[in-house]
Amino acid sequence: MSFNLSKHIFLPLVLVLALFATSCNSYQKIVKSDNWEYKYNKAIEFYNKGAYYKAIPVIEDLLVYYKGTEKAEELYFYYANCHFQQNSFTISAYHFKNYVSQYPYSDRAAESLYLYAMSHYNMSPERSLDQENTYKAIEAFQVFINTYPDSEKVAEANDKIASLRDKLEKKALENADLYYRTSNFRAAANEYLNILVNYPDIENAEEIAWKALKARFMFADNSTFRRQVERFEETLKVYKDFVYKYPDSKFRKEADGMFEESNFRIIRSSYNHAVLSLLKDREKMFRATINLYEKHFPKITDQRNAEEAKRLLEGAYFMIVKTNYQLAQNSAKQARSKWYSKTINSYFNFIDKYSSSKFANEAEKIYEASTENLNKIKNG
Template sequence: MGRAWIVALLAALPLAACDSIASFNPFDNTERYKTDNTPIVPAERLYNEGLSRLKENDYSGAVKRFENVDRQHPMTDWARRAILMQAFANYEGGQYEEAVSAAKRYMTLHGNTPDAAYAQYLLAMSYYNQVPDIGRDQERSALAAQALADLVQRYPTSEYVTDARYKLSVVRDQLAGKEMTVGRFYLEKRQYTAAINRFRDVVAKYQTTRHVEEALMRLTEAYMALGIAQEAQTAAAVLGHNFPDSPWYKDAFKLLQSGGLEPRENQQSWISRAFRGFTRTVVGLN
C-alpha cells in the first residue's frame, strides 16, 4: 500500500507542476508580446527621405528617418552617415541636447573618420548656442569652451578651426567676465581673499581676454587692502609692463602712490610666473 501511494504521488506531480507553471507563464499573454512587423526599408531610401525632410525644414521628420537608418541598418556606412545627420538635423531644429548626444555617439563610434571634425564642430556649436548671458550660470559656456578647444587641438587642419578659434575667444571672454563679476562682488563686500581667488583665475586662465587688465588692477587693490604690499606692487608692475597705455594701469599706479609705494615686480610671485612668455591676441568682440 505504501508503494502504491508513492507511485500515485509521483504520477500527480507533473500535473500539479504544469498547473503551477501555467499560472505564472509570462508568455501566455498574447497582448503583451507582439512581433515587430515594421517593414525593413532600404537604407538609401530612408537616408534620402531624411535629406528631403531637411530641405523642407522638417527637422523632426528628418531625424526620424536617420534614426531608422541607424536602427534598421546598423554597422553600415549608411548608419554612420545617418548618425552624423541626426546631429545636424537636431542642431538645425534647435534641439541642442539631442544634437550633442548624436555628435558624441558619432565621435565614440567613428572618431577616426574624416567627418569626425564636423561632428566635433556640431557638438561645440550646440553648446555655444546655449551660452547664457553673463549674469547666469556659465556651465554651458565652459562646455562650449572645452569642445571648441578639443576641436582646435584634435583637428588643427580642419576647415572649422578658424571659426572655432574665434568662438573660443568669445566664450573665454564670457567666462572671464563672469569671474570678474563675482570678484567685484567680493571686493565690495571686503572679502578680499575670495576676490583674489576670482581675479587670480582670470590672470591664470584667461590672459588673452579683455578682462585681464582690470583683473591685475583689482589684484593690486585687494592685496593693498590686505597689507600684502609686495604682491600689490607685482600686480601693478606686470600690468604696466604688458599694458603700459591701459587706464587700469594708471589707476593701479595712483593706488600704490597713495600708500607710498610704486610698481615693483617680484619675479618669484605667481603673477610674474603667470605672464612669462605671455603674448596677447584679442579678437574683437561686439
C-alpha cells in the same frame, strides 16, 4: 441670386482637412512600413527638404535595422544634425560627441566635432547664468582646432573661442567687483588674481592688478590679529608683482602707501597677537615680533609709523621680561629657578637697550623680586 457665405467657407476647410488627414496617413504608413529601403529613401528625402521633425522618427527605426552597417554611420550623422537643426542642442551635443567616438575616421568626423562644439556654443547662456556650456564649447573648439588644424573652419572656431572667452572675462570681472562691493575681500582678491592668470591679455589688466592689491590689503585689514601678519605678508607679495609689472602705474602712489602700511601693520599685529596669546606661548610670540621688526622696519618711511614701531619693539622686549616672571610665579617649585634666571637675563637684555624706558622702573622691580626669589631657592 443669394450668396451662401457658409458654403464657400465650409468647402475649402473640408478640402484642407482632407489633405491633412491624407498627409498624416501617408506619413504614418512610412513610419510603420517594413520596406527598409523605402523608409531609408523617404528619410533622406525628408532630411534634404529640411523636414527634420519628420526625418527623426524614421531614422530612429532605421538605425536599429542598419546597426553595424555603413548606412548606420551616415544615418547617425543625419540623426544628430536633425536635432541640431531643430535647436535641440542638448540632444545634438550628445549624439555628435557619440558619433565622433564611434566613427573617429569617418569623413563626417570633423564636421561632427565642429557641430558638437557649436551645440554647446548655442547653449552658452548670458553672463549672469552658469557657464558650464561655455567652458565645454571652448574646450570642444580647441580640440577641433588641434585635431583638424588645416580645416577651413579653424578661423571660425578661433573667433568663437575669442567671443566665449570675452564673455567669461566679463563675468569673472563682474563677480570680482561684486565680491569687493559686498566686502568679501578675500574672494575678490582671489578672483582678480585668477582673472590675470586665466586671461593675461584682458583689457585694463593694470587696473585689475591694482584692484587685486587693494582687495588683498582690505582682506588683511579686516582680519584678526592672529591672521593679519600672514595676510599683510601676502599683500606685500601682490604689491611686489604689481610694481614689477607696472612701475609707472597711475596707481603707484596709493600702492606705495599700502606697502608702507602693510610693513607697519605686520609689526603691530604681531605685537597685539602676542599680548593676547597664552602665557606659555607669549615669549616666543614677542620674539617673533622682534624678528619681524628687524625685517620690516627698514621699509617704513612714515615718521609716525616708524615711531610707533619703535615703541612696539621696546614693549616686546619688556613683555619678555614680564612674561618670564609670570611663568616663574605660576610654575611648580622645581621649575621656578629656571624661569627666574631667564627673567634676570631678559631684564639685562632689555635695560641695556632701553635704560630710559617708561617700563624701566617696573622692569627693575621684577628684576629685584626675581633675584630675591632665586636666592631663596638656592639657600633652601
